[in-house]
Amino acid sequence: MKKLLTVIILLAGSRLHAQYQPPNDPLVIKKLAEWQDQKFGLFMHWGPYSQWGVAESWTICPDDWVVRTGPYAGNYFDYKKAYENLSTTFNPVAFDPGKWVKAAKAAGMRYVVFTTKHHDGFCMFDTKQTDYKITGTQSPFAGNPRSNISKTIFDAFRSAGFMTGAYFSKPDWHSENFWWSYFPPKDHNVNYSTAKYPDRWKQFQDFTYNQIEELMTGYGPVDILWLDGGWVRPSQKADDPFNMDINMPRIAAMARSHQPGLIVVDRTVPGEFENYTTPEQEVPEKPLPYPWETCMTMGNSWSYSKNDQYKSAHHLLELLVKIVSRGGNFLLNVGPDGNGDWDPVVYQRLQEIGAWMTINGECIYASxxxxxxxxxxxxxxxxxxxxxxxxxxxxxxxxxxxxxxxxxxxxxxxxxxxxxxxxxxxxxxxxxxxxxxxxxxxxxxxxxxxxxxxxxxxxxxx
The missing domain is CATH 2.60.40.1180 (Golgi alpha-mannosidase II)
Known part of the structure; x- marks a missing residue:
């Protein structure tokens, strides 16, 4: 998630009405209808960056809007090295998904989307494609019985009746085949010509395919594949030397061969692989004629921030009512801290929301x-x-x-x-x-x- 692409997302959203393509797979149609009935979901952005309380991934991006703080802020390469070294100290021993399940269920939430990998490339699952992961050799949490965090979270929420969604970043700034170390990164895009080095880009396509296949085969039933990084897409320009076509037809076919009926959300990329749209940090002013979901932070940040300002329960319930009255779902994000727990304010807000939902849920669910x-x-x-x-x-x-x-x-x-x-x-x-x-x-x-x-x-x- 990011602030930079807000304008791009809004411009893409303005075209969606004309370009939205409803699925024709009966199993996907059925799953999508089931998802629409849930109305209220939990989103979580979490990774080694939570130790610093900085924005997820973006502080290592050389885009000119990025602001860095701390002792390494003066030199990009020193900062990136220190950021990536966070994987060696990330030890969230307070991680207890059962506690989160209890709070989310009491709040009336009915599905969960978790960040298995954000743009920085750190994997919160036990991938075999890289050692830059929570179960990696450098990770102090690797020996913990809950170290495969994504699987532990999915299993815990699924056992409580939640639908499960895997957030996955298409760009990977740790991969040598996206940000090739031969060149310095210039911005959030691939940093080499994919036309000049097609074999390297093909390796990145395969790397992405293999990681998603791992998530689709080793983590139980998955309902939603929630893909972020919409700038990684086929170029609209002929002979674009930086075309970032990730081969979504291949990925979607594979994913659904393992997870029949899977909802695929290639967000901000209109077409057959965006089964529902995802207005970010905003509520449409009127009902939309296709499935949609507002994804929004409970505070100001997607990831944990020590001094974050959380929205009141009153405001969050107002948002929920407005979203549902316009036909959407509400995916509400919280960021666990570096130790593996939520801010106490988060639990308080969810408790207040739950008290209202216990009385009034009939006007929300399946409406x-x-x-x-x-x-x-x-x-x-x-x-x-x-x-x-x-x-x-x-x-x-x-x-x-x-x-x-x-x-x-x-x-x-x-x-x-x-x-x-x-x-x-x-x-x-x-x-x-x-x-x-x-x-x-x-x-x-x-x-x-x-x-x-x-x-x-x-x-x-x-």
């Missing part, structure tokens, strides 16, 4: 967007069978104070049978229905101190 999608501070979803419409009244403050009347606009014809409030189904609600508008008379007690937190969800039943 569908429904017109008018939103009106004022009401956000709408419907059940899959269309028998229920949910109107979530978002409060500006954590403690909800409702107005005397609320107008719920419904596009479904015919008078509803019942209007209730999630979390208070036995409370009698007075309401009327005229011209596809349900007007709710809010009980006087709820107008002052409702007892609800963050929002109130009205359930309209036909």
């Amino acid at each position: 569908r967007p429904v017109a008018p999608y939103s009106s004022d501070n009401l956000y709408y979803t419907r059940s899959k069978d269309s028998k229920h419409v949910f109107a979530c009244w978002l409060s500006e403050k954590e403690n909800v104070q409702l107005p005397a009347t609320i107008q719920i606009r419904v596009s479904k014809t015919g008078k509803p049978k019942l209007v209730t409030v999630l979390g208070a189904p036995k409370q009698k609600i007075k309401w009327t229905y005229v011209n596809e508008v349900v007007t709710v008379q809010v009980p006087a007690a709820w107008q002052n101190n409702s007892g609800f937190k963050h929002s109130v969800v009205f359930k309209v039943t036909w």
Whole structure:
């Protein structure tokens, strides 16, 4: 993940409506529908960089926007050497995936995407293609029974009913076949002419293929292959000397031969290998006509930062409601620290979110967007069978104070049978229905101190 490519991602996103290609494999279609029902997932960026509390991978990139700090910041090559040496001190002895599973499940999360390898090339899985890995000879964590971190995480979350996704970076800045040491790296791209040295690029293609095959064969059932680094793609220019075609047809065919129905997310690369799109750190203003997922940080950073500022539970729930009302999923990122645990604030936020989800999850899971999608501070979803419409009244403050009347606009014809409030189904609600508008008379007690937190969800039943 990175800030530099925000503009590129947004420009790519603006073209997706026309270029999105729905899958035609029945198993992928089925898996994609299952994933869309989960709505809320956990993302984790983690690696040796977490010891320094710096951005994942990007501080070793020579792009001119990058800012480095610390004793090695004055010299790029000294900094890169010190950064890569972090693999010799990365010993996350507090790593306990069961603790994360418990917190994520209590929060209402239902799938997980984990960074098996970021752009720096350090592998959080037991690859046989390189020794630059958590189980490598230089790693102090290699002898730990949980050293194959990706497998341990996938197994733990899968056993709790989560769908599992493997984040994998297509660029690899540690590989001699991406950043060849014969040349200095110039930016985030390959640093040699792939046209002039096709054999070297073919070795990188095979290296990538082999690593992904390892993940698809040795880590149990995998639901999502989440590929980052969208600049590694076929060039749109004829005879481009720096064409970075990774051969996605070959990779996808192999991956699905081992994992039938696998969702492939070649993010920001429109076409048959981007089964859903991934707006980063943003929420689309309106529903999108294809599967999508907002990936966003709980704090300001993708990876662990000691003084990170975390979003409030109130704000995170507001984001979740808006995303789901527009037909998307919410993939919320946290970064474990160098010792292998989350900031205590993360657990607190997830606990608060879970309390709301326990009451109101019915309007989130397996829901569908429904017109008018939103009106004022009401956000709408419907059940899959269309028998229920949910109107979530978002409060500006954590403690909800409702107005005397609320107008719920419904596009479904015919008078509803019942209007209730999630979390208070036995409370009698007075309401009327005229011209596809349900007007709710809010009980006087709820107008002052409702007892609800963050929002109130009205359930309209036909």
